[in-house]
Amino acid sequence: MFTSKRLLLTLAALLLILLMLISCNNGAEIPTDSEPLASETEGKVEKQENFPPIDPENIRILASNDGEKSTINFAVVRPKGSGGATTVSKTSQTIVKELAALLNATPKVRSDSISNGTEYNSTTYEILVGNTAYPQTAEAAAKCGYGDYIIDVIDNKIVIMAYTDDCLEDATSAFVEALKGGFDAESGVITLKKSEIAGNTTKYAQLSAIPYFEGGSFFSCYDAGTRTAEASTQCDEVIISEATPELYSAYLSKLEQNGFEKYTDHTMQECSFATYLSDTHMINVGFYDYYNEVRVIIEPADAPKPALKSENEYVKVTDSQITMLGLEYQKKDESYASNGLSVLIRLEDGRFIVVDGAFNRAACANDLIEAIKDQSSAYTDTPTIAAWIITHSHGDHNGMINSRYEMFEGIKVERFLVNFMSEKERAKAMETYPDNWSENEGGGFSSTYKAAEALGATIHKIHVGQVFHMADLKIEVLYTLESFGPKPCNALNTTSTVIKMTFTNNGNETTYLCTGDATGNGMQISANMYGDFMQCDIVQTCHHGYSTWGNNQGMIEAYTQVNAELVLWPQGLNAYHKYIDKDYNSILFKLPNYKECYVAGTQGDLVIIKLPYVYGKEGNVEIVCTGECPAEHHYKKAS
DSSP: OHHHHHHHHHHHHHHHHHHHHHHHHHSOOOOOTTSOOTTOBSSOOSOOSOOOOOOTTSEEEEEEEOSSSEEESSEEEEOTTOOSSSHHHHHHHHHHHHHHHHHSSOOOEEESOOOTTOOOOTTSOEEEESSOSSHHHHHHHTTSOTTEEEEEEETTEEEEEESSHHHHHHHHHHHHHHHHHHEETTTTEEEEOHHHHOEEEESOHHHHTSOOOOSSEEEEEEEEEESSSSGGGEEEEEEEESOOHHHHHHHHHHHHHTTOEEEEEEEETTEEEEEEEOSSEEEEEEEETTTTEEEEEEEETTSOOOOOGGGOOOOOOSOOEEEEEOOBEEOTTSOEEOOOOEEEEEOTTSOEEEEEOOSSOHHHHHHHHHHHHHHHTTTOSSOEEEEEEOOOOOHHHHHHHHHHGGGGTTSEEOEEEEOOOOHHHHHHHHHHOGGGOOTTTTTTHHHHHHHHHHTTOEEEEOOTTOEEEETTEEEEEEEOGGGTTTSOOSSGGGGOOEEEEEEEETTEEEEEEEOTTOOHHHHHHHHHHHGGGGOOSEEEOGGGGOOOSSOHHHHHHHHHHHOOSEEEEOSOHHHHHHHTTSHHHHGGGTSTTOOEEEEOOBTTOEEEEESSOOTTOTTSEEEEOSSSOOGGGEEEOOO
16 A cells, blocks of 8 residues: 555656646747847757658648757758848748747757768758858759849758848748748648749849859848939949859850840959940949959949040140149137048040039139139130049038039039948948947938039949040049948948049150048058059048048058059148158158158148149149148158
């Protein structure tokens, strides 16, 4: 009797423990978005036995017990390094949560990186999310346009793949709805049919018009913004890493096979660029040798195209020159405003190039208009600006034309050359670097579109590698934000274009590097891409000689490649002396070719460089001052 009673108590205790264990596993623990998935391993597949092939019309997802806890027969795999707050992390979390909610068990999650000597097992049941390194993802990706998403079943893998973040989110939503629709509460099993879940869906037709790049490794899609205020002028960029010159050439052939016709091509150092046209789109494609990248930019076919060199015919009516306008003025609090950029370039055919234009001040507009009229009065009553270049959308660069454009109605403006960042990328940058961006900074570019429209000017969204021929001037675009993305932009100045200008006068060349407010990051990319192709006779100091935004070394490396004889410093004298000794500025005066430097000066001052530039030639440089010209306008290399 005692023994029987003791046995009954023991059995009751065991039963109680078993019930407790069952109740503990009855509700699966679901990780939150802010936590890494606890079960994620670095691609380690514990069991290497062969899984039976999936029945594509009856894909069964169910809970199982591995002896320790309930799990799910399908693991979730995502690319290595995507465990943070990225879209692929969030989408894989969404799938994990839905599976856990339906099946009361948590699936294993691992990256696509194989470690600890384990071997990749093609038979394992897995849900591949995003651009994993598995061959099934690559196979699905080859069927998927850059603006599409695809859900496919290949081998024993369910593949969820897209090139853009929001397409991946759409794919995930579609898959989650399929999970819900395939769940049978009575059996506790999710049954999916390949015929119902698999297929492509196009979200961005323009992106999907870019032919698939074979070879290399897809890196990112990037929102390159619009050419005007209209959404119909959207530009998109696809970035391929691990590319080679051979793959690049093969891709150009593929463009032609897909109905695109070559418009022009160009080489700078070891970097190659080409423009292709179809009835619907224009593609600008470039091979970035230093980075082993191919970047493909697509936009509507009606986007303006740079005129070909063969179309550049003109009659010389004057000599070329570069004029740097002084902008420094004293404010009411007796401090000095010394930043801003306003450069006027006269071409041999009598037309002008304007770079930026400076502050929203009547004085800035009046001084520029007066210089244009004075420098063209000998041959025309109606001056023409062939191109107005806006380097970036800071108010001390485009503020004047944004607000004072009506003052230029008596001057013909043919085109604006711009490349502004998209609102999407601006929002991402401000979120990533809140201390580097002020409220609404960089949002003033829409006013430039308004100014261009009012002046009857065409807007060109310029791209790296493009070339513009205007009279004796060749403009080569070295850098835009499209070379920096998809990284979030650390400061608005990193969006500033970098342009190399080459003037050919009487068989002599003068090269001028126009840098706007380029940061150390932008300049380092340029130096890495082009090396000594950056060398110029004249250089404008970046960002008025102010900060490099955290990359002094990048600026030093770029200036070393430029190695200019003449430095143009768009500053007033009050600020110039504060920044001259910064290491990223002083390097300019230590380089072998350096000869002299000119400082822009105060509002109304002009520094005029006659072309071709020859150091020491009498009359080669003219300084015009509103008052008495201080000697500090001009600095020469110490003997």
